[in-house]
Amino acid sequence: MSEPTASSESGAPEERLVGADRVIAVLTELAEHPRGVTLDELAGALRSSKPTVHRALATLRRAGLAEMTGRGVYILGDEYLRLAFRNLDGRPETARIQPLLEQLAAQFGETAHYAVLSGKDIVYRAKMDPPQGAVRLTSVIGGRNPAYRTGVGKALLSDRLLDLAQVTEWFGPFPLEQKTPNSLTTPGALYRELEATRQRGFGIDDQENEIGINCVAIPIYLDGATTASGAVSVSAVSFRCPLERLVDAVPEIRAAISRQLGASALG
Numbered sequence: 001m002s003e004p005t006a007s008s009e010s011g012a013p014e015e016r017l018v019g020a021d022r023v024i025a026v027l028t029e030l031a032e033h034p035r036g037v038t039l040d041e042l043a044g045a046l047r048s049s050k051p052t053v054h055r056a057l058a059t060l061r062r063a064g065l066a067e068m069t070g071r072g073v074y075i076l077g078d079e080y081l082r083l084a085f086r087n088l089d090g091r092p093e094t095a096r097i098q099p100l101l102e103q104l105a106a107q108f109g110e111t112a113h114y115a116v117l118s119g120k121d122i123v124y125r126a127k128m129d130p131p132q133g134a135v136r137l138t139s140v141i142g143g144r145n146p147a148y149r150t151g152v153g154k155a156l157l158s159d160r161l162l163d164l165a166q167v168t169e170w171f172g173p174f175p176l177e178q179k180t181p182n183s184l185t186t187p188g189a190l191y192r193e194l195e196a197t198r199q200r201g202f203g204i205d206d207q208e209n210e211i212g213i214n215c216v217a218i219p220i221y222l223d224g225a226t227t228a229s230g231a232v233s234v235s236a237v238s239f240r241c242p243l244e245r246l247v248d249a250v251p252e253i254r255a256a257i258s259r260q261l262g263a264s265a266l267g
Contacts, residue, residue, distance in 0.1 A: 019056075022048070026056040027080075030066060036073030084142070093222060093229070094126055100232065100260040101128035107256065108249060110236040111137045115152040115217075116229070120171065121145060122153045125230065137213065137235055145209055148176055148190055149183050151217035152231040155203030158194045159219070159227055167191045182208045202250055203231065206243055214243040216250055220257060221267045228267070232257060 029045050030037065039057070043050045057074060060066035064079030097114045104112035105128040114126040121144040129136050139145075147153025148171055161167045168174070168187045175185040184190050197203045203217040215235035219228035234253060236246060257265055 022052060023056045023059050026053055027060060027065060027076075030060075030074060030076050033075070036069060036075045038073055042074065096222070096261065097126050097230075097232070098128070100256060101126055103256055103260065104128070104232070104234055104253065105130050107252070108234055108236075108241075110234050110241055110246075111139070113139065113152065113215075113233045113235060114230055115150075115156075115233065116231075117147060117153070117156045118144065120147055122147050122150055122156065122231075137237075139235075146176070146179075149179055149205070149208040151203040151205035151215040151235075152233050153203070154194060154197045154205075155217040155219045155231040155233075156228050158197040158203065161191075161194055164188065164191045167194065179209055180207055180211050182206050184208065203233075204243065204247065205235075207238060212238050214238050214241075214246065216243075216246045216253070218250070218253055218257060219267065220261065220265045222261070222265060224264070 025046055025048075026042060029042055033041075037045075039050055039054060042057075043053045046053060057066055057068075060077070061068065064077045066074055066080070067077045068074050093114075101112040101114060104110075109130045111130060112128045113124055115122040115124045117123075124139055124141055124143050127139060127141050145153070147157055157170070161170055164187055167190050171187070171190065174187055177183070178185050184193055201218070203219075205213070205215045205217070207214050213235060215233045217231045217233035219231045221227075222229040232253070234246060234249070254266060
Protein backbone atom coordinates (compact mmCIF):
# COMPACT_ATOMS: atom_id res chain seq x y z
CA MET A 1 0.00 0.00 0.00
CA SER A 2 1.39 3.39 -0.95
CA GLU A 3 1.97 6.08 1.64
CA PRO A 4 -0.50 8.96 1.66
CA THR A 5 0.67 12.03 -0.19
CA ALA A 6 1.49 15.27 1.56
CA SER A 7 -1.49 16.94 -0.06
CA SER A 8 -3.93 14.33 1.26
CA GLU A 9 -2.42 14.52 4.78
CA SER A 10 -2.83 18.29 4.91
CA GLY A 11 -6.15 18.34 3.08
CA ALA A 12 -8.22 16.16 5.40
CA PRO A 13 -7.57 18.06 8.64
CA GLU A 14 -8.30 21.32 6.81
CA GLU A 15 -11.67 19.97 5.64
CA ARG A 16 -12.51 18.80 9.15
CA LEU A 17 -11.54 22.19 10.57
CA VAL A 18 -13.74 24.02 8.07
CA GLY A 19 -16.62 21.71 8.95
CA ALA A 20 -16.11 22.30 12.67
CA ASP A 21 -15.95 26.03 12.09
CA ARG A 22 -19.29 25.90 10.29
CA VAL A 23 -20.92 23.97 13.13
CA ILE A 24 -19.58 26.46 15.69
CA ALA A 25 -20.79 29.38 13.56
CA VAL A 26 -24.30 27.91 13.42
CA LEU A 27 -24.28 27.24 17.16
CA THR A 28 -23.16 30.80 17.86
CA GLU A 29 -25.84 32.26 15.60
CA LEU A 30 -28.51 30.10 17.24
CA ALA A 31 -27.58 31.67 20.57
CA GLU A 32 -28.54 35.08 19.14
CA HIS A 33 -32.13 33.92 18.58
CA PRO A 34 -33.69 32.71 21.85
CA ARG A 35 -37.14 32.68 20.20
CA GLY A 36 -35.85 30.56 17.35
CA VAL A 37 -34.68 31.06 13.77
CA THR A 38 -35.49 29.38 10.45
CA LEU A 39 -33.07 27.62 8.13
CA ASP A 40 -33.44 30.43 5.59
CA GLU A 41 -32.65 33.04 8.23
CA LEU A 42 -29.60 31.13 9.46
CA ALA A 43 -28.27 30.68 5.94
CA GLY A 44 -28.74 34.38 5.25
CA ALA A 45 -27.11 35.51 8.49
CA LEU A 46 -24.11 33.21 7.93
CA ARG A 47 -23.92 33.84 4.17
CA SER A 48 -23.82 30.14 3.58
CA SER A 49 -25.89 27.70 1.54
CA LYS A 50 -28.93 26.06 3.09
CA PRO A 51 -27.57 22.49 2.58
CA THR A 52 -24.35 23.45 4.40
CA VAL A 53 -26.23 25.02 7.31
CA HIS A 54 -28.65 22.09 7.40
CA ARG A 55 -25.77 19.61 7.75
CA ALA A 56 -24.37 21.63 10.65
CA LEU A 57 -27.80 21.71 12.29
CA ALA A 58 -28.10 17.93 11.90
CA THR A 59 -24.79 17.51 13.73
CA LEU A 60 -25.93 19.81 16.54
CA ARG A 61 -29.31 18.06 16.82
CA ARG A 62 -27.68 14.63 17.13
CA ALA A 63 -25.68 15.97 20.08
CA GLY A 64 -28.74 17.59 21.66
CA LEU A 65 -27.21 21.04 21.22
CA ALA A 66 -29.99 22.21 18.87
CA GLU A 67 -33.67 21.40 18.49
CA MET A 68 -36.31 22.01 15.87
CA THR A 69 -39.74 23.10 17.05
CA GLY A 70 -42.98 21.94 15.48
CA ARG A 71 -43.15 25.04 13.33
CA GLY A 72 -39.81 24.49 11.64
CA VAL A 73 -37.81 26.87 13.80
CA TYR A 74 -34.45 25.98 15.31
CA ILE A 75 -33.42 26.79 18.88
CA LEU A 76 -30.59 25.87 21.20
CA GLY A 77 -31.10 22.45 22.72
CA ASP A 78 -31.61 21.68 26.38
CA GLU A 79 -28.36 19.72 26.43
CA TYR A 80 -26.44 22.87 25.50
CA LEU A 81 -28.07 24.77 28.35
CA ARG A 82 -27.49 21.90 30.78
CA LEU A 83 -23.79 21.78 29.95
CA ALA A 84 -23.40 25.54 30.12
CA PHE A 85 -25.09 25.93 33.48
CA ARG A 86 -23.37 22.88 34.97
CA ASN A 87 -20.04 24.40 33.98
CA LEU A 88 -20.99 27.82 35.32
CA ASP A 89 -22.28 26.46 38.62
CA GLY A 90 -19.11 24.43 39.04
CA ARG A 91 -16.76 27.37 38.65
CA PRO A 92 -15.06 28.34 41.91
CA GLU A 93 -15.78 32.04 41.39
CA THR A 94 -19.52 31.37 41.02
CA ALA A 95 -19.66 29.45 44.28
CA ARG A 96 -17.84 32.29 46.03
CA ILE A 97 -19.80 35.16 44.49
CA GLN A 98 -23.38 33.86 44.60
CA PRO A 99 -23.83 34.15 48.41
CA LEU A 100 -22.66 37.77 48.19
CA LEU A 101 -25.16 38.54 45.45
CA GLU A 102 -27.94 36.89 47.45
CA GLN A 103 -27.09 39.05 50.44
CA LEU A 104 -26.98 42.26 48.39
CA ALA A 105 -30.28 41.52 46.64
CA ALA A 106 -31.98 40.83 49.97
CA GLN A 107 -30.38 43.81 51.70
CA PHE A 108 -31.23 46.41 49.06
CA GLY A 109 -34.22 44.83 47.35
CA GLU A 110 -32.50 45.31 43.98
CA THR A 111 -30.70 43.15 41.42
CA ALA A 112 -27.07 42.22 42.08
CA HIS A 113 -24.66 41.16 39.34
CA TYR A 114 -21.14 39.84 38.98
CA ALA A 115 -19.54 40.59 35.61
CA VAL A 116 -16.16 40.22 33.94
CA LEU A 117 -14.50 42.01 31.05
CA SER A 118 -14.48 40.28 27.66
CA GLY A 119 -12.87 42.45 25.00
CA LYS A 120 -14.91 45.62 24.64
CA ASP A 121 -17.89 44.03 26.41
CA ILE A 122 -18.78 42.86 29.87
CA VAL A 123 -20.29 39.42 30.45
CA TYR A 124 -22.59 38.64 33.35
CA ARG A 125 -21.31 35.58 35.20
CA ALA A 126 -23.81 35.59 38.08
CA LYS A 127 -27.02 37.38 38.99
CA MET A 128 -29.47 37.54 41.86
CA ASP A 129 -32.88 39.14 41.47
CA PRO A 130 -34.63 40.99 44.30
CA PRO A 131 -37.32 39.30 46.39
CA GLN A 132 -40.50 38.14 44.70
CA GLY A 133 -42.84 40.93 43.69
CA ALA A 134 -40.18 43.52 42.85
CA VAL A 135 -39.50 44.70 39.31
CA ARG A 136 -36.94 42.39 37.65
CA LEU A 137 -34.24 43.42 35.18
CA THR A 138 -33.87 41.77 31.77
CA SER A 139 -30.16 40.95 32.17
CA VAL A 140 -29.23 37.26 31.91
CA ILE A 141 -26.26 35.16 32.94
CA GLY A 142 -23.99 34.96 29.93
CA GLY A 143 -25.45 38.14 28.49
CA ARG A 144 -23.18 40.88 27.19
CA ASN A 145 -23.25 44.67 27.17
CA PRO A 146 -20.75 47.21 25.84
CA ALA A 147 -18.35 48.10 28.64
CA TYR A 148 -18.38 51.83 27.93
CA ARG A 149 -21.98 52.28 28.94
CA THR A 150 -22.14 50.08 32.03
CA GLY A 151 -21.02 50.67 35.60
CA VAL A 152 -19.23 47.32 35.76
CA GLY A 153 -17.43 48.02 32.50
CA LYS A 154 -16.16 51.38 33.68
CA ALA A 155 -15.15 49.92 37.04
CA LEU A 156 -13.08 47.26 35.29
CA LEU A 157 -11.54 49.58 32.70
CA SER A 158 -10.61 52.39 35.07
CA ASP A 159 -7.39 50.61 36.12
CA ARG A 160 -6.56 49.52 32.58
CA LEU A 161 -7.04 52.69 30.52
CA LEU A 162 -5.00 55.39 32.17
CA ASP A 163 -4.81 58.10 29.51
CA LEU A 164 -6.71 59.47 26.54
CA ALA A 165 -4.60 57.58 24.00
CA GLN A 166 -5.38 54.23 25.63
CA VAL A 167 -9.10 55.04 25.71
CA THR A 168 -9.04 56.00 22.03
CA GLU A 169 -7.17 52.84 21.04
CA TRP A 170 -9.39 50.53 23.12
CA PHE A 171 -12.82 51.80 22.08
CA GLY A 172 -12.35 53.30 18.62
CA PRO A 173 -13.67 54.07 16.12
CA PHE A 174 -15.60 56.98 17.56
CA PRO A 175 -18.24 58.18 18.10
CA LEU A 176 -19.69 55.14 19.84
CA GLU A 177 -23.37 54.24 19.70
CA GLN A 178 -25.52 56.56 21.78
CA LYS A 179 -27.94 54.02 23.23
CA THR A 180 -29.59 56.63 25.47
CA PRO A 181 -29.23 60.41 25.80
CA ASN A 182 -26.85 59.75 28.72
CA SER A 183 -24.47 57.42 26.84
CA LEU A 184 -20.87 58.68 26.68
CA THR A 185 -19.69 58.40 23.09
CA THR A 186 -16.48 60.45 22.72
CA PRO A 187 -12.91 59.67 23.83
CA GLY A 188 -12.73 62.75 26.05
CA ALA A 189 -16.00 62.04 27.85
CA LEU A 190 -15.04 58.41 28.47
CA TYR A 191 -11.56 59.32 29.68
CA ARG A 192 -12.96 61.83 32.16
CA GLU A 193 -15.47 59.29 33.44
CA LEU A 194 -12.83 56.57 33.84
CA GLU A 195 -10.62 59.02 35.72
CA ALA A 196 -13.52 59.88 38.04
CA THR A 197 -14.23 56.16 38.49
CA ARG A 198 -10.61 55.51 39.42
CA GLN A 199 -10.61 58.30 41.99
CA ARG A 200 -13.86 57.33 43.73
CA GLY A 201 -13.25 53.57 43.48
CA PHE A 202 -16.54 52.55 41.86
CA GLY A 203 -18.30 52.83 38.53
CA ILE A 204 -21.75 54.20 37.84
CA ASP A 205 -24.31 53.73 35.11
CA ASP A 206 -26.58 56.76 35.02
CA GLN A 207 -29.21 55.33 32.65
CA GLU A 208 -26.49 55.06 29.99
CA ASN A 209 -27.33 51.58 28.72
CA GLU A 210 -31.07 51.56 29.34
CA ILE A 211 -33.43 54.37 30.24
CA GLY A 212 -34.82 53.90 33.73
CA ILE A 213 -31.98 51.64 34.96
CA ASN A 214 -28.96 52.80 36.94
CA CYS A 215 -26.29 51.04 38.97
CA VAL A 216 -23.11 51.27 40.99
CA ALA A 217 -20.30 48.76 40.53
CA ILE A 218 -17.26 47.94 42.64
CA PRO A 219 -14.22 46.11 41.22
CA ILE A 220 -13.10 43.04 43.14
CA TYR A 221 -9.77 41.26 43.24
CA LEU A 222 -9.87 37.51 43.76
CA ASP A 223 -6.92 35.31 44.73
CA GLY A 224 -4.38 38.11 44.94
CA ALA A 225 -5.04 39.51 41.45
CA THR A 226 -3.34 42.84 40.73
CA THR A 227 -6.04 43.87 38.25
CA ALA A 228 -9.73 43.48 38.98
CA SER A 229 -11.03 39.95 38.39
CA GLY A 230 -14.55 41.26 37.94
CA ALA A 231 -17.01 43.72 39.38
CA VAL A 232 -20.02 43.42 41.66
CA SER A 233 -22.92 45.76 40.95
CA VAL A 234 -26.26 46.68 42.40
CA SER A 235 -28.68 47.77 39.69
CA ALA A 236 -32.04 49.41 40.25
CA VAL A 237 -35.05 50.86 38.51
CA SER A 238 -34.51 54.60 38.78
CA PHE A 239 -38.04 55.54 39.91
CA ARG A 240 -37.72 53.14 42.83
CA CYS A 241 -34.09 53.76 43.71
CA PRO A 242 -32.42 56.90 42.28
CA LEU A 243 -28.72 56.83 41.50
CA GLU A 244 -27.96 59.08 44.47
CA ARG A 245 -29.34 56.44 46.84
CA LEU A 246 -27.18 53.75 45.25
CA VAL A 247 -24.10 55.93 45.56
CA ASP A 248 -24.89 56.51 49.24
CA ALA A 249 -25.08 52.73 49.68
CA VAL A 250 -21.54 52.09 48.34
CA PRO A 251 -19.98 51.83 51.84
CA GLU A 252 -22.56 49.17 52.76
CA ILE A 253 -21.86 47.28 49.53
CA ARG A 254 -18.13 47.40 50.26
CA ALA A 255 -18.73 46.10 53.76
CA ALA A 256 -20.76 43.19 52.40
CA ILE A 257 -17.98 42.33 49.94
CA SER A 258 -15.41 42.42 52.72
CA ARG A 259 -17.50 40.14 54.95
CA GLN A 260 -18.19 37.59 52.23
CA LEU A 261 -14.92 37.62 50.26
CA GLY A 262 -12.40 39.16 52.66
CA ALA A 263 -10.94 42.65 52.76
CA SER A 264 -8.31 41.73 50.15
CA ALA A 265 -11.08 41.40 47.53
CA LEU A 266 -11.41 45.18 47.57
CA GLY A 267 -7.82 45.61 46.37
